[in-house]
Amino acid sequence: MPELVIMPSAVAERRNARRSNVLWVASLSAAGRSADCVIRDISEDGALVQLLEPLRFRRRVTLIIPRFLMYESQALRCEPVWRTGRLLALRFIRP
Numbered sequence: 211m212p213e214l215v216i217m218p219s220a221v222a223e224r225r226n227a228r229r230s231n232v233l234w235v236a237s238l239s240a241a242g243r244s245a246d247c248v249i250r251d252i253s254e255d256g257a258l259v260q261l262l263e264p265l266r267f268r269r270r271v272t273l274i275i276p277r278f279l280m281y282e283s284q285a286l287r288c289e290p291v292w293r294t295g296r297l298l299a300l301r302f303i304r305p
Contacts, residue, residue: 258298273288
């Protein structure tokens, strides 16, 4: 059963983009390490992912969504914003 995360209202109020609930298979990579994950929700600004194994990503990471590889020329660069258990909030880094 997925963990229940209660997001502080101050964080929720800072969101600028509407999030869509999804269940997409993806992976994260950084510094030669990679981890499978599931995207729980996504917006134009970021995503909430659930890691399948407990790994720590402290710096920038790359989010790879296989369903979009045929459309995108590169994967999405991200930075971690917050973490609770295996849930990791990511902010997309704009070029």
